Amino acid sequence: MNLIARTLFGCVAILGIYSPSAVMAQVASDLVLTSTSNASFGVAAPGESARLGADEQLDLSGRARVGPVRLSALLSTNLSAGFGATARWSTYSAAQTLRWSWPKWSAAGSGGGAATTAPDLLAALEVKELAVAVSGDVAGLGFRAELGKFPLKWGVGKAFRPSDIFKTMDYSALIPQAGGTPAARLSVFPSALSKIEAVAAVDGQGTIAAGARYLTSISDSGAFAASAGWRRPSNATEELSASIECQLDVGIFSPYTEISAHYSAQKYYAYAMFGAGAAFGTLTLYTEGQGAIGLSTSDFKFFILPNWKLSELTSISMPLFWFNDTQTASGGILAQFEGIFGGRFSFSASSALFCAFSPLKAIWNLSAAWARSLSTY
Numbered sequence: 179m180n181l182i183a184r185t186l187f188g189c190v191a192i193l194g195i196y197s198p199s200a201v202m203a204q205v206a207s208d209l210v211l212t213s214t215s216n217a218s219f220g221v222a223a224p225g226e227s228a229r230l231g232a233d234e235q236l237d238l239s240g241r242a243r244v245g246p247v248r249l250s251a252l253l254s255t256n257l258s259a260g261f262g263a264t265a266r267w268s269t270y271s272a273a274q275t276l277r278w279s280w281p282k283w284s285a286a287g288s289g290g291g292a293a294t295t296a297p298d299l300l301a302a303l304e305v306k307e308l309a310v311a312v313s314g315d316v317a318g319l320g321f322r323a324e325l326g327k328f329p330l331k332w333g334v335g336k337a338f339r340p341s342d343i344f345k346t347m348d349y350s351a352l353i354p355q356a357g358g359t360p361a362a363r364l365s366v367f368p369s370a371l372s373k374i375e376a377v378a379a380v381d382g383q384g385t386i387a388a389g390a391r392y393l394t395s396i397s398d399s400g401a402f403a404a405s406a407g408w409r410r411p412s413n414a415t416e417e418l419s420a421s422i423e424c425q426l427d428v429g430i431f432s433p434y435t436e437i438s439a440h441y442s443a444q445k446y447y448a449y450a451m452f453g454a455g456a457a458f459g460t461l462t463l464y465t466e467g468q469g470a471i472g473l474s475t476s477d478f479k480f481f482i483l484p485n486w487k488l489s490e491l492t493s494i495s496m497p498l499f500w501f502n503d504t505q506t507a508s509g510g511i512l513a514q515f516e517g518i519f520g521g522r523f524s525f526s527a528s529s530a531l532f533c534a535f536s537p538l539k540a541i542w543n544l545s546a547a548w549a550r551s552l553s554t555y
Contacts, residue, residue, distance in 0.1 A: 207242065208553065209238075209240040209553070210237075210238075210240070210551050210552070210553045211237070211551065212239070212549055212551040213549065213550060214547050214548070215233075216232060216233050216234075216235065216545060216546070216547040217232045217546055217547075218230075218231060218543060218544065218545035218546075219545075220541065221541065229543070231259055232258070232259055233258035234256070234257050234258075236254065236256075237252065237253070237306075238251070238253045238254075239251065239253075247310065247311070248310070248311045248312075249309070249310050250307055250310075250311070250328065251308045252306040252308070254306050256302045257299075257301045259299050306358055307326075307358050309324055309325060309326025310325055310326055311324040312324075319366055319367070320366065321365065321367070322364075323362075323364050323365075324362070324363045325363075326360070327360045328358050328361065329356050329358045330342070330344045330346050330358070330363075330377065330379065331346070331356045332405060333421075333423060333436055334401070334403075334423050334434045334453075335436060335451050335468075336354075336455075336464050336481065336483060337466055337479075337483075338436075338466060338479055338481065340421065340436050340438035340449035340450070340468060341403075341405055341423055342356075343389050343408075343409045344361070344379050344381075345385075346359055352528055353483065353495060353512065359379050359380075360379060361379035363376070364376050372394035372395070373392075374391070374392050374393075375391050375393075376388075376389075384411070384412030385410065387407060387409040387410075388407060389406060389408065390407070391403055391404070391405035400424065400425050401424070402424050403422070404420075404423075405420070405421050406418075406419065406420045406421075407419050407421075417441070418442070420439050421436060421438035421439070422436070423436045430457050431454060431456050434452075434453050434454070434455075435450070435451060435452045435453070436451040445472070448472060449468060449469070449470050450471065452466070452467055453466035453467070454466075460486060460487045461484065461485070461486050462484070462485045462487070463483070463484050463485075464481075464484075465480075465481070465482045465483075468480075477502065477503050478500075478503075479500065479501055479502065480500040482497070482498045483495060483496070484496050491516035491517050492516070493514050494513045495512045504532075504534060505532065506531070507530070507533065508529065509529065510526060511528075512525075512526045513525045520550055521549050521550030521551070522550075523547070523548050524547050524549070525547075526544075527542070527544050527545075528545075529543070530542075
């Protein structure tokens with residue numbers, strides 16, 4: 179069966195399983211099916227094989243509301259051919275993603291290293307978000323209870339979030355994005371500008387985390403948050419943490435910071451992240467740095483992101499990273515154009531330089547994608 183036939187079969191199967199019933203159709207606020215075609219080509223470090231491939235990704239997202247009850251879902255299926263999506267799968271947790279590959283994909287190389295052979299054809303089904311929420315008032319105090327898999331966005335950092343005990347940032351994309359995790363959350367709203375939330379979550383690797391956070395807006399000029407949490411990775415020492423976050427808007431500048439103190443294995447240490455955003459007309463610039471105190475290494479990280487919005491439909495971003503602990507520099511360019519053949523066309527080029535090796539090692543990747551959506555309201 180060829181790639182196109184398999185894609186159509188996957189699309190029909192997902193719609194058949196997750197299409198709303200007649201009752202749900204009366205209350206659904208939106209239902210969006212997005213299909214993205216992607217082709218990529220990359221070269222690994224000298225002496226290693228190149229990567230070449232294409233994939234088709236289908237995302238079905240929807241929202242439904244019945245009075246105080248709200249249901250949200252984002253389901254994704256991906257079909258890849260060749261070697262193009264090797265890096266993508268390595269970051270997904272096995273417990274939350276179903277995979278099939280032809281021929282069988284070697285999960286690890288000799289000695290438990292990285293995968294040695296990429297799949298000729300790989301299919302995956304992932305639940306990115308599936309949650310139910312109930313909202314209401316008790317004694318004049320607003321509340322919302324949520325259960326399922328949904329995004330947890332603790333922290334104000336664009337790339338580094340030391341206060342995020344749930345570790346939801348996904349670095350497999352050119353620009354990091356906060357992902358979802360299975361969790362239960364209870365939020366109460368003491369006022370229109372503040373929120374208190376308690377969260378318990380477990381990821382696909384067996385890590386359990388729980389914490390509470392207070393968030394309040396400072397008039398129209400910023401926000402402040404304080405949180406405390408507990409985290410226990412599978413087969414590892416548990417960790418306690420307390421964090422503060424602050425973000426301000428001062429004219430064209432938006433400074434922000436996170437400071438997080440930790441205790442684990444009878445040892446104290448802390449992370450400090452400082453960042454700032456600046457807007458100059460159509461150009462927005464973010465710079466961000468994070469360091470550690472009390473660890474054997476400074477663990478310094480640096481991130482810079484210029485974004486140029488040429489028009490309402492076109493933008494260009496150029497993220498750059500530096501990781502001092504691994505002596506790795508990486509960067510790239512991402513251009514997005516809306517309205518191309520009724521969809522969004524994006525082009526990206528990325529590379530990484532591993533400075534800890536002698537001689538230096540480098541990888542690079544080129545990718546082009548076209549996404550189009552079908553919406554019902």
